[in-house]
Amino acid sequence: MKTIPPICNEPESGPKYWRSLEQLADQPDFRQWMEREFPAGASIAPDGETRRDWMKLMSASFLLAGLGGMGTGCRRPEEELTPFAKQPEGYVYGKAQYFATSMPLRGSAVALTVKSSDGRPTKIEGNALLPGANGGTDTFAQAAILNLYDPDRAHRHTRSGNDCKIEAVRDALSEVAKAAVAKHGEGLAFLVERSSSPSRARLQKLISEKYPKSAWHAYEPVDFSGTDAAYSQACGTPVHALVHLEKARRILSLDCDFIGSEQDAHRSIRGFALGRKSADDGMNRLYVVESMMSLTGGNADHRLRVKPSEVLKVAAAVAAELGVAGVASPSGAFSAWAAAVAKDLKEAGKAAVVVAGYSQPPAVHALAAAINSVLGAVGSTVTLVQPTESVALGIQELTASLSAGKVSTLVILGSNPAYNAPADLQFETVAKKAGTVIRLGYYEDETAALATWHLAGTHFLESWGDARTADGTVVPVQPLVEPLFGGLTELEVLARILGESKVSPYDIVRETLKGLGATDDAAWKRFLHDGFLTGSASELVRLGQRLGRRIGFGGT
Amino acid sequence: MSDIFPRWTNKIPLMVGVAAAVVLPTVIAGITYYFTPKYTRVGYQPKQPVAFSHAIHSDQLGIDCRYCHSDVDKSWFSNIPASETCMRCHSIVAKDSPKLSLVRESYSSGKPIPWVQIHKTPDYVYFNHSVHVNRGISCVKCHGEIQKMDEVYHAKPLSMGFCLECHREPEKHIRPNDLVTKLDWNGEFDGKKAVHDWKVQPGQSCSTCHR
Numbered sequence: 001m002k003t004i005p006p007i008c009n010e011p012e013s014g015p016k017y018w019r020s021l022e023q024l025a026d027q028p029d030f031r032q033w034m035e036r037e038f039p040a041g042a043s044i045a046p047d048g049e050t051r052r053d054w055m056k057l058m059s060a061s062f063l064l065a066g067l068g069g070m071g072t073g074c075r076r077p078e079e080e081l082t083p084f085a086k087q088p089e090g091y092v093y094g095k096a097q098y099f100a101t102s103m104p105l106r107g108s109a110v111a112l113t114v115k116s117s118d119g120r121p122t123k124i125e126g127n128a129l130l131p132g133a134n135g136g137t138d139t140f141a142q143a144a145i146l147n148l149y150d151p152d153r154a155h156r157h158t159r160s161g162n163d164c165k166i167e168a169v170r171d172a173l174s175e176v177a178k179a180a181v182a183k184h185g186e187g188l189a190f191l192v193e194r195s196s197s198p199s200r201a202r203l204q205k206l207i208s209e210k211y212p213k214s215a216w217h218a219y220e221p222v223d224f225s226g227t228d229a230a231y232s233q234a235c236g237t238p239v240h241a242l243v244h245l246e247k248a249r250r251i252l253s254l255d256c257d258f259i260g261s262e263q264d265a266h267r268s269i270r271g272f273a274l275g276r277k278s279a280d281d282g283m284n285r286l287y288v289v290e291s292m293m294s295l296t297g298g299n300a301d302h303r304l305r306v307k308p309s310e311v312l313k314v315a316a317a318v319a320a321e322l323g324v325a326g327v328a329s330p331s332g333a334f335s336a337w338a339a340a341v342a343k344d345l346k347e348a349g350k351a352a353v354v355v356a357g358y359s360q361p362p363a364v365h366a367l368a369a370a371i372n373s374v375l376g377a378v379g380s381t382v383t384l385v386q387p388t389e390s391v392a393l394g395i396q397e398l399t400a401s402l403s404a405g406k407v408s409t410l411v412i413l414g415s416n417p418a419y420n421a422p423a424d425l426q427f428e429t430v431a432k433k434a435g436t437v438i439r440l441g442y443y444e445d446e447t448a449a450l451a452t453w454h455l456a457g458t459h460f461l462e463s464w465g466d467a468r469t470a471d472g473t474v475v476p477v478q479p480l481v482e483p484l485f486g487g488l489t490e491l492e493v494l495a496r497i498l499g500e501s502k503v504s505p506y507d508i509v510r511e512t513l514k515g516l517g518a519t520d521d522a523a524w525k526r527f528l529h530d531g532f533l534t535g536s537a538s539e540l541v542r543l544g545q546r547l548g549r550r551i552g553f554g555g556t
Numbered sequence: 557m558s559d560i561f562p563r564w565t566n567k568i569p570l571m572v573g574v575a576a577a578v579v580l581p582t583v584i585a586g587i588t589y590y591f592t593p594k595y596t597r598v599g600y601q602p603k604q605p606v607a608f609s610h611a612i613h614s615d616q617l618g619i620d621c622r623y624c625h626s627d628v629d630k631s632w633f634s635n636i637p638a639s640e641t642c643m644r645c646h647s648i649v650a651k652d653s654p655k656l657s658l659v660r661e662s663y664s665s666g667k668p669i670p671w672v673q674i675h676k677t678p679d680y681v682y683f684n685h686s687v688h689v690n691r692g693i694s695c696v697k698c699h700g701e702i703q704k705m706d707e708v709y710h711a712k713p714l715s716m717g718f719c720l721e722c723h724r725e726p727e728k729h730i731r732p733n734d735l736v737t738k739l740d741w742n743g744e745f746d747g748k749k750a751v752h753d754w755k756v757q758p759g760q761s762c763s764t765c766h767r
Binding site: 084086 | 602627630631632633635636637638639640641662663665666667668669670671672673676
């Protein structure tokens with residue numbers, strides 16, 4: 001008997017949910033299918049043999065086929081060994097090879113050694129040769145190998161959503177170059193993600209020189225620049241702050257998950273672990289102020305759980321205890337805790353450090369900088385180095401010029417602003433005002449949908465490039481495999497828009513490295529072999545002593 | 557009242573006992589003989605795409621095993637030579653032989669020659685060529701007198717018992733390292749001393765091979 005499914009009435013008001021795409025489409029054949037229990041023809045008896053006889057015959061056949069003289073089922077299948085026709089030099093079958101490369105991050109990089117099995121990258125580890133790195137990585141670097149083989153990657157280049165050949169893409173890019181030459185770059189705008197690549201910075205400079213009217217915009221949905229901004233403001237000059245957790249005996253984290261989700265976690269994990277097991281002068285001590293349990297909080301010796309709004313108050317209380325000028329001490333349940341922390345930090349002096357998380361407001365970063373300055377930690381556990389990033393406008397300026405109709409060609413490299421730009425900028429709407437949108441992306445996502453040209457991007461394991469680590473050391477991005485889907489790199493797209501004759505990313509990177517000191521073949525090979533350029537770390541900025549007095553912080 | 561069971565049923569236990577005494581050993585003997593690699597694998601001699609003779613190349617011409625199987629002392633896998641390796645000689649020697657047409661074709665087109673695999677350890681067994689070859693275990697120990705074979709066949713059973721035989725008494729099978737590929741060597745050698753000096757420790761626990 002046919003079972004009648006329980007009636008599930010659609011609600012009169014409110015959202016209506018659907019349980020399958022077919023139900024949503026509500027075609028007549030779907031309705032018919034839904035109302036019938038068995039597919040058409042299932043209830044009609046076959047002619048001649050009955051169903052039962054047929055089953056008997058077939059099961060006997062299968063049984064006999066399995067017995068088949070012990071030759072089919074019981075024998076090992078015949079397998080082939082297919083060696084190379086021409087074996088690559090130095091290749092040993094069955095032995096993994098290792099290559100030095102790096103994973104570019106926002107304004108930084110992780111130096112890596114990647115294992116390659118039979119020509120396929122299979123495992124990512126840190127580069128142990130890099131001074132102070134000891135082969136450490138973080139969760140994102142470990143997971144990046146899966147990203148390479150992600151089936152959802154962009155497999156094709158498209159024009160208005162239709163597949164197109166790579167030649168057509170190249171033509172389109174040279175068209176952009178021609179138009180830009182004619183108008184000195186007027187109406188040409190770039191939207192990029194933050195990057196530490198010296199090659200990209202070099203190309204950006206060349207583009208700005210050749211097309212003076214073109215505009216560069218950088219956008220990241222997550223902003224890690226809070227700490228640098230605080231120190232830069234205090235110093236009156238742009239600096240990049242490096243925290244040396246390995247030197248710190250007392251650490252106060254103001255909602256800073258430096259073991260988990262912060263920028264350059266691989267560096268902090270290593271530094272923190274070294275300070276923890278330091279045998280000569282005991283373990284370091286970690287104080288954490290946070291509102292959600294994080295990995296860092298789990299490692300804390302003393303963890304203070306506060307409301308997100310109270311992190312600033314705790315920071316101010318500690319600062320006031322330590323005598324940071326212009327900070328009034330707020331009172332609260334945390335006062336005693338803050339006083340004890342302040343006392344401990346003061347005892348450690350320049351061997352203490354205060355770090356603030358990226359999600360905290362500028363005031364907390366400013367307080368952390370001020371406390372470090374008062375403790376004398378700046379120059380010891382916190383060093384300030386020259387920043388390496390190139391300058392670009394923000395996304396607000398881009399949407400403004402887009403809605404004013406000033407942008408005719410928008411080149412988006414990597415980011416997905418249609419999805420993650422602030423909603424009130426209405427990026428999707430204003431982007432349509434640009435005549436042509438060229439987008440290089442790793443996924444066919446929301447931004448791909450509004451792009452005229454969508455170019456498939458490459459993974460860092462299949463592209464040539466370069467980057468700088470947190471301390472400014474230049475590291476190579478070396479491919480382990482040809483682009484799986486014939487993708488393009490950022491560098492190649494920029495070089496084509498620039499109208500360069502050398503557009504291969506390899507040539508671009510070599511050219512950049514010549515400018516950075518790796519002039520001859522031997523230096524270049526050493527760079528690729530070791531995975532970093534010796535002595536390329538950023539120079540120190542010596543401003544530490546004046547820092548404390550410069551911070552004008554007007555209380556909470 | 558008639559008998560429920562006829563008289564002959566008294567003999568059933570005896571009949572069952574006799575049948576079991578005959579059938580069980582037969583089954584055990586049958587499985588031992590027919591279901592082990594000694595019967596199922598030894599003698600396996602598939603037809604190869606190219607009629608390559610180890611007898612000519614190894615025995616007659618005296619080419620070292622490692623000229624072609626170059627990775628045997630570096631990797632777990634003893635590689636089958638690339639077509640390029642064949643062509644190093646055969647672009648000069650017998651360069652128009654019809655027997656070598658597939659090799660030439662492979663070399664020019666880049667398509668591999670589909671050699672048929674003969675020796676294979678199951679996936680649940682870890683075997684490393686290099687560690688054996690670098691500790692004085694000759695090719696002949698597992699592959700038989702391969703230098704005499706015109707067409708390669710499976711000469712030894714390569715069963716678990718076969719492996720353990722040597723792992724239990726390595727001193728009986730070990731030979732000087734430089735004579736590992738001298739397949740017809742049959743001299744005197746102090747195996748016990750070598751096992752001690754080279755720190756040969758062939759494991760016998762399960763996880764040595766089933767890791």
